[in-house]
Amino acid sequence: MKIAIMGAMPEEVAPILERLDDVEEVNYAKNRYYKAKYKDIDVVVAYSKIGKVFSTLTAATMLQMFACDVLLFTGVAGAVNPELKIGDLVVANKLAQHDLDITIFGHPHGYVPEGSVYIEADKDLIALSKIVASEMGVNVKEGIIATGDQFIASEERKNFIAETFKADALEMEGASVAVVCDALGVPFFILRSISDSADMDAGFNFEEFVESSAKVSAEFLMKMVDRL
């Protein structure tokens, strides 16, 4: 089995890279992919850079060029569900693109012809995360993640996303990664730790908590890899 481990920002994959052996750096398509061993497992690790386009390119490369059999995403997210606090873990059961909008033609937000509003993540990987969560004695919220090419820092936009997609959390890469994995028939898992609440304080909170929340997500993800 070869596992793709992906984030969007350097901070999100740094806690992973420091745990790898036999690292070989591959430069491709203006990005860096780290082929390595984690214990005796083959992994390919990369951060895509921010947003749906970069994350699409990296996810597609992980699967089509590096032939990974499963894709695990680790990173941070803005909270939409008011129960979620900084550092809380969210596992996506399905994901949507909140900024995909051809509603003028009568379609729902997040829908284009031959597409779907939501893409569902792999149920076995979600089930595994629940086992790991109970073993670690941590709480993981399984929920809906909304993805868009905007850093959300306003109650108004956050409320639109909450009402339209029933989202628990929001970010900028998960749904695009989901489209790639779904199209190529590769199981995927999107894990996020809350760094802010996508409100007027989001920018400050993000900068304060991105590193610590990214570590929370990465550490949990590696416990999942140990069990794969």
Ligand SMILES: Nc1ncnc2c(CN3C[C@H](CCSCCOCCO)[C@@H](O)C3)c[nH]c12
């Ligand atoms: N409220 C929010 N809205 C949308 N997404 C998120 C996420 C999830 N990731 C973090 C990162 C934010 C992009 S701007 C970072 C700027 O870098 C600072 C240095 O230039 C992007 O990869 C999406 C956390 N809180 C969010």
